[in-house]
Amino acid sequence: MMMAKMPTVKQVQQHIQQLVNQDKQDKKQVNDFYDQALTIIKNSLSAFFVQYAGKTGLDYNTLAQQANSWDKQQFETAINIMMTGIQPTDDLNKRLMAARFQSQIKHRDALQAIVVATVSIATEKTQNYGNQTAVNQYKKEYAHVTKQPNVSVPKSITKNDDFNSKVWVNNDIIVHRTNQTIDKAVRKTVDKSLLRDLVKPNHDKVLQNNIDSASQPGISFNKSAVVESSVNSTNSARSDAFSASKTTEYVSWQTDKDDKVCDICQSYDGAVYEVDDPNKPIPGVDSHPNCRCIYVASDSDGNLLEAY
Ligand SMILES: [Zn+2]
Structure with missing residues (x-):
């Protein structure tokens, strides 16, 4: 008798492990998008300090003065660096246009507008990446289960509505908290030591008056949102x-x-x-967010029937 090519629990386990590793990479990618924005924000803050700080530091009254061509230049440079490699959507263009207007009011507004613009571009990249991941994940998983290479991806996956609204809610949290932190610091005058605290990389501990600490919760939400959308895509593909x-x-x-x-x-x-x-319970919905458990075809005794 020929040995049937039995799918083993081990193969399923490896498959899940691949999904977990993919999630880690996806989170890292989202982190990189926002890291680029945060680096520009920190460099801009330092540049504003060099440009406008008086004897005691960068103070509120100075920053409340009319923005000028230097501020405009800072703003445009920040956008140009961030925009490399993407085509802006109408929605992003609207956000950038609003930020551009804001950047022309006061120095302080120019600084805030840089936060709005760079974080929004990072979110646009996150959105694109998340949508692409959801579609690819659907195709991959469906093809894996059915062994059919041609997959038509349902609208609910290509549109990815929940994810697309979620990333922008989180975007606004990141922008708001970052600007609030910078604004609070400016109101009490940013001296050299406060500037150092603001731009310090924050690896594990939560620091006050720190840009990384302020932005991290919202960024984490968006990392999770990308994984959540990928999990949903995986489960839909398997179920279909x-x-x-x-x-x-x-x-x-x-x-x-x-x-x-x-x-x-x-x-x-x-x-x-x-x-x-x-x-029947749904992984990720009835268990916990970002859960990578999957359903595998089986017989009524639970012997797994998925071919690898
Ligand atoms: Zn689980």
Whole structure:
């Protein structure tokens, strides 16, 4: 008798591990987009300090004076660096236009406008990246389960509405908190030591009066949003692939079986459901955000039927 090429729990585990690694890379990519914006913001703040600081430092009254061509130049340079490699959408153009107007009011507004513009461009890149990831992930996962290379991606995945609105809500949190931190510092006058604190890289501890600390929560939300959209895409692709196969009757919840699996997912591990059971739990929705557990086709005893 020929040995059937049995899919093993091990292969499923490896597959989940690949998804987890992909998520890590995706988060790193989002981080890089925002890092570029934060670097420009910090450099701009330092440049404003050099340009406008008096004896005691960079103070509110000085920054409340009319913006000039130097401020304009700072603003345009910041945008140009950030825009490399992307075509702005109408929505981004509107945001940049509003920022450009703001940059012409006072020095202080010019500084804030640089935050608005650079963070928004980073968010646009995050949005593009997240949408592309969702589509690619759908295609990859669907093709993997069905072994069919031609995949038509449903509208809900290509439109990715939830994700697209979420990234801009988080964008506004990043902008608001960063500007608030800079503004608070300027109101009490930024001397050299405060400037150092503001631009200090913040690796693990949460510092006050610090640009990284202020922006980090919103950036983390957007890292999670990209993964969440990819998880959703993966689960939709698997579910659509099961429906398309017509032979799949049961599915089994699979965790990646390492020591990081949480109690909720652990309790589902190996649980078998009828494939069209409307009440079966959904990974990421009924477990926890960014959960990478998947359903795998199985028999009613939970023997896995996915081919690798
Ligand atoms: Zn899980």
